Amino acid sequence: MRPDERPSSSRTTRSSSAPSRTAQSPCVGSASLSRTVLVTAGTAAFGASVWAALDRSHDGLSLLLVAFALLAVGAAWLERGPDSxxxxxxxxxxxxxxxxxxxxxxxxxxxxxxxxxxxxxxxxxxxxxxxxxxxxxxxxxxxxxxxxxxxxxxxxxxxxxxxxxxxxxxxxxxxxxxxxxxxxxxxxxxxxxxxxxxxxxxxxxxxxxxxxxxxxxxxxxxxxxxxxxxxxxxxxxxxxxxxxxxxxxxxxxxxxx
Structure with missing residues (x-):
C-alpha cells in the first residue's frame, strides 16, 4: 500500500442489545438504582390509585396518584438513555x-x-x-x-x-x-x-x-x-x-x- 493511501472504512450494524465489555462505572449503578426507585414508586402509586378508585368519593386522590405514577415511570424510562x-x-x-x-x-x-x-x-x-x-x-x-x-x-x-x-x-x-x-x-x-x-x-x-x-x-x-x-x-x-x-x-x- 502506498504511503498516500488510507485504509477504507466499512460500516456495519449490530443490535444495541449486544453485550458490552466496558466496565460499569459508579454512575451507571446510581442510574440503575434511581430507575428502580422510580419504577417502584410509580407502581405503588398506581396500585394505590386502583384501590382508591373503589371509593367514589376518592376520585381526586386516585387521579393524583395516577399522574404521579405516570411521571415516575416516564422519568425512569428516560433514565435508560437516548434510545429510550x-x-x-x-x-x-x-x-x-x-x-x-x-x-x-x-x-x-x-x-x-x-x-x-x-x-x-x-x-x-x-x-x-x-x-x-x-x-x-x-x-x-x-x-x-x-x-x-x-x-x-x-x-x-x-x-x-x-x-x-x-x-x-x-x-x-x-x-x-x-x-x-x-x-x-x-x-x-x-x-x-x-x-x-x-x-x-x-x-x-x-x-x-x-x-x-x-x-x-x-x-x-x-x-x-x-x-x-x-x-x-x-x-x-x-x-x-x-x-x-x-x-x-x-x-x-x-x-x-
Missing part, C-alpha cells in the same frame, strides 16, 4: 393516536380502537411499551370523555391488553389470529370493568348482582369486541409491520470498522 427517549416518544405518540381514535368513535357505543393499538404495540415493541400505550390512551382520552374513579381501572385493563399482545407476539402476525385475539380481549376488558362497577357501585357483592351487571352491559361488550375485529382486519397487520421496522431501526447501532 426515542422509544418513549413513539409510545406517547401511539397512546395519543389511540386516545384520538377513542374520542373520534365515541358516538358509536363500545367501538374503541385502543385495544387493537395497545395489542399491536405490545407485539411489536414489547410488553412494557404495550402497557404504556394502553394506559396513556385511557388517561388522555378521559380528559375529553370524562375523568373519574374508573380511569385507573381502564388504564390497568388496556395496559394488560398491551402486555397480552407482547406475550402472544409470535402468534399475532396473521390477520385472522390478531382479529380473534382482539375479540377475546374486548370481552375480557369489558368483564374487568364490570368487576370494578360491581365493587364500586353495589353494596351486595353476590354472583346474582354481578351477573346482572354483566348482562346489562353485554350489548356494549359485544360492540367493543366486534369493533376490535373490524379494526384488526383493516389496519392491524399493517400497523404491526410499521412498528416492527421502526423497532429494528431503534435498536440497531452503526459500527465503523
Amino acid at each position: 427517549a426515542k422509544e418513549l416518544a413513539l409510545v406517547a405518540t401511539l397512546g395519543a393516536a389511540a386516545a384520538a381514535g377513542r374520542v373520534f368513535f365515541a358516538a358509536i357505543p363500545g367501538v374503541q380502537p385502543v385495544t387493537v393499538i395497545a395489542v399491536v404495540a405490545g407485539a411489536a415493541l414489547g410488553r412494557r411499551s404495550g402497557f404504556a400505550v394502553g394506559a396513556i390512551a385511557a388517561f388522555v382520552s378521559n380528559f375529553f370523555l370524562g375523568q373519574g374513579v374508573w380511569t385507573p381501572w381502564q388504564m390497568l385493563a388496556w395496559g394488560a391488553c398491551g402486555v397480552a399482545g407482547g406475550l402472544a407476539a409470535s402468534l399475532l402476525r396473521r390477520r385472522v389470529a390478531l382479529a380473534v385475539f382482539c375479540f377475546v380481549l374486548g370481552l375480557a376488558f369489558s368483564a374487568f370493568m364490570d368487576v370494578w362497577n360491581w365493587l364500586a357501585f353495589y353494596d351486595q357483592h353476590t354472583w346474582q348482582t354481578f351477573v346482572a351487571v354483566h348482562a346489562r352491559g353485554l350489548p356494549f361488550d359485544l360492540s367493543h369486541a366486534i369493533g376490535n375485529v373490524v379494526i384488526a382486519f383493516v389496519a392491524g397487520p399493517e400497523l404491526r409491520r410499521l412498528l416492527d421496522r421502526y423497532n429494528r431501526r431503534l435498536h440497531a447501532e452503526v459500527v465503523w470498522a
Whole structure:
C-alpha cells in the first residue's frame, strides 16, 4: 500500500442489545438504582390509585396518584438513555393516536380502537411499551370523555391488553389470529370493568348482582369486541409491520470498522 493511501472504512450494524465489555462505572449503578426507585414508586402509586378508585368519593386522590405514577415511570424510562427517549416518544405518540381514535368513535357505543393499538404495540415493541400505550390512551382520552374513579381501572385493563399482545407476539402476525385475539380481549376488558362497577357501585357483592351487571352491559361488550375485529382486519397487520421496522431501526447501532 502506498504511503498516500488510507485504509477504507466499512460500516456495519449490530443490535444495541449486544453485550458490552466496558466496565460499569459508579454512575451507571446510581442510574440503575434511581430507575428502580422510580419504577417502584410509580407502581405503588398506581396500585394505590386502583384501590382508591373503589371509593367514589376518592376520585381526586386516585387521579393524583395516577399522574404521579405516570411521571415516575416516564422519568425512569428516560433514565435508560437516548434510545429510550426515542422509544418513549413513539409510545406517547401511539397512546395519543389511540386516545384520538377513542374520542373520534365515541358516538358509536363500545367501538374503541385502543385495544387493537395497545395489542399491536405490545407485539411489536414489547410488553412494557404495550402497557404504556394502553394506559396513556385511557388517561388522555378521559380528559375529553370524562375523568373519574374508573380511569385507573381502564388504564390497568388496556395496559394488560398491551402486555397480552407482547406475550402472544409470535402468534399475532396473521390477520385472522390478531382479529380473534382482539375479540377475546374486548370481552375480557369489558368483564374487568364490570368487576370494578360491581365493587364500586353495589353494596351486595353476590354472583346474582354481578351477573346482572354483566348482562346489562353485554350489548356494549359485544360492540367493543366486534369493533376490535373490524379494526384488526383493516389496519392491524399493517400497523404491526410499521412498528416492527421502526423497532429494528431503534435498536440497531452503526459500527465503523
